[in-house]
Amino acid sequence: MSKSSARLNRRQFLTLAGAGAIATGLAACVPAAPVGDAGDGAMEDVQLQFVTNHGDVEIPFFQQVVDNFTEANPHVQIDLLNVSTEYYTKINTQGVGGDLPDIFYTRTFDVVPYASKEWTVNLQPLVERDSVDTDDFWEAEVEQITYQGDLYALPYDFSNLGVAYNINIFNEAGLEVPDGGWDWDGLRTVAESLTTREDGRTTRWGWAAHPWPWVWVGIIAANGGGILNEDQTECIMASPENIETLSFFKGLWSDGTIPEQGAMPQGVEGFSAGILAMTTMGSWATQWRRAAIGDSFDWDVTAYPFGSEGRRAVSAAGGAWGIATNSDHVEETWQFNVHLTSTESTNILISEPVRSIPGRKSSVPAWTAAAAREDLPPRNVEVFAEMMEDAYSAPFPAYWKDLETIWFNRVAPLISGGDPSVDVAESLGKFQDEVNELIAIS
Template sequence: MRSKRNKKILFILVFIISIALVFSSCGQSSNKVSSNSVNKNNKNKQVTIRVQFWAGAEDRELWQQIAQNVTKKYPNISVKLETVDWNTYWQKLPAQVAGGTAADVIGIHWTKAHEYALRGALLPLDNYIKQQQLDVDDFDQNMFNELTYKGKVYALPYDYGVMLVFYNKDMFDKYKVPYPTNDNWTWNDMLEIAKKLTNPTNRDFGFALDGAWWSNMVYILSNGANYLVNNRTQVSFNDPKAIAAIQWFADLINVYHVAPTLSDLTANSLGDRWYAGHIGMYYDGPWSIINSKKNAKFNFAIAPKPLSPTTGKRTDYVQGSGFGIYSKTKYPEEAFKVVSYFTSKEALTLLAKNGRAFPARKSVQQAYYDGVKVDGLQHAMELSLADSIPAYITDNWTETDNFITQNVLQPIYFGKAKAADIIPKYDKQVRELSSKVVK
């Protein structure tokens, strides 16, 4: 009896355990299906990534193609472009960032990368780069480094360049002046050429310049000076070589009269005067070639910048732009997919072939030269890039730039002050302002 009873109890226990295992298995299976379903739903969730940056009508058409290509590659991602002109963009962006309404992806200029990283507006991209095994060695490393801050990457570059000399071939022909094709020409040679191209009766000028701080940085570097001191924590150009360089270019307006005054350029912008065919030469970057090809009604070509007669160099800094991710985005992974594609070989090849801007990826640069087809461009770019450096800046760069332009450079270029007098006068203020902690 006891044996039968024990067998019965054992049978019941086995039955109960079996039932429990079945339900447990079903539960686990159900959980697995549910988990897989959630992952699948997350992966396929339709997301719209807003991308804001500055662009003209021609640029936007190309970027729209790139945005559509993102969706082809990632069907769950739609890209909404939000573009405005340069000035409007930088007027609106600070308020958008502060108010939490900035787009998921933000266009960032090299002069703004540190500022927006410091304010916590941009996400570090290092982990995303590592996860996606993105090839960052293909980027020009000077430009890539300009979008990093304290060892972290905050944006990926799409274009960059150095300053070149744009010259009006038709004006040179008109005044029977040889083209500036000598790689060893100097500032003094440029001045003599500008004199021959200047004709006040026709309102023709041999040269033009805007007096902006970023332009003067080029003059300073070429002349063997620097604009940063104390381990690059402060701006200072109270150096005889820097002072001489700035005064030399200001004298083109106020002493030699081979360049229009800044007042004249206020009424008729440098670009408008150039497009109208009244400027023989001026400094600009490859980003302006597409507009010159569209708007200039004359033949133009590109030459390398002239050498400083003091140093025999044309040292320049690399400048450009990229895309970063807004720190408050709800979709950081999807936003990075957009950033990585917007800066990919495929995207930059499309931009390069259409002459949009010089691509930040080295592997795509020949496509740009082949697509743009402007006399002298490739030679001038390669020669200038060989003598280029990263554009180092301080944290409080924008405010410092505005202060220098208004209080130091404008009086010099308007002919109201000499560089040797006004630069030392404001040196202390410039140093203190440039090293101010940004909050």
């Protein structure tokens, strides 16, 4: 199917053409605009399926947003369903069968794969028709929800990573807490100083890293490397810059500064238990960490280190909302999506409960205020939003899911531990060869 025909099928086009005057000029801060032409009289009842993948504690917020929309649009019924287990397996099964819900949650690194399979509606014509303020979205997220130059989703949240640290441990060691101006060598020096051993056994580790590939896109780029070339037609992972970067991190677990896989006691989250002095922390984890740590110790968060290229090693990814091409009610679903991603709704879903970073810049002040209002750690939570301006911008390719599988086989063991005799250059070479084979058949 051509790109133009993938945008909207004939039935959907005629529906939207007839609704051309509906809710034009929607502003970011005006949610729940009534759907339909006021001159039509009674409007046909519409039922939409809205499926998400979040914790049960968040569902009342989603229900509030739904209720706000249906109150303004009583002819639209929205069935909210939260799928907490095997969500992506179910979405992929429904996508193959052409039976996706009208609107559903998608991670930003899934947007391009779904769009390339023609599972989701090209939203660009609707964005332009209704003058949606895309300048209020994070630039890096816009890149990730764009396929062939067009938007295929609207943003929910955007996440990046910082370094959480145990203030009590720093005080006991007589070290100043980090101010975020460090580079990777600086982090390593601090982590080594905070690592403790007894009888040849590590009792406290200095830091811990996540092996997820999206996290490493930024780390690798900040050190002058890359996973893929600019047009994503070739894997370049076996470069000298990448070998140097991964050798550095392999050294951290080889010398016991970060825990290798399986080193932590079963069922124990190391930072919350006080056996990790520092850890990588996602911006989405503020409330979870507060609950897990309680008043056991004082803690805060600081910025990710600078890489050798003089920029922070900040990767970002997030959540978004896509509309299924099999939907019978694209116009109504689109209007709900605009409402769902408005500043007011984003404040309800993200800012007030302090969940990750809002997908809209206009919601950041409310997010920062809510995070600071309770005077609870991390008191430096605004650092996540500050780092977002330096987030590494790159779309995820359509073959990202398969690339992830190769990554966890070849590269993740260099980060989270395994056989210390494994050669970094050889592992990256195998990864590069296998990804290039993947690209050739994608």
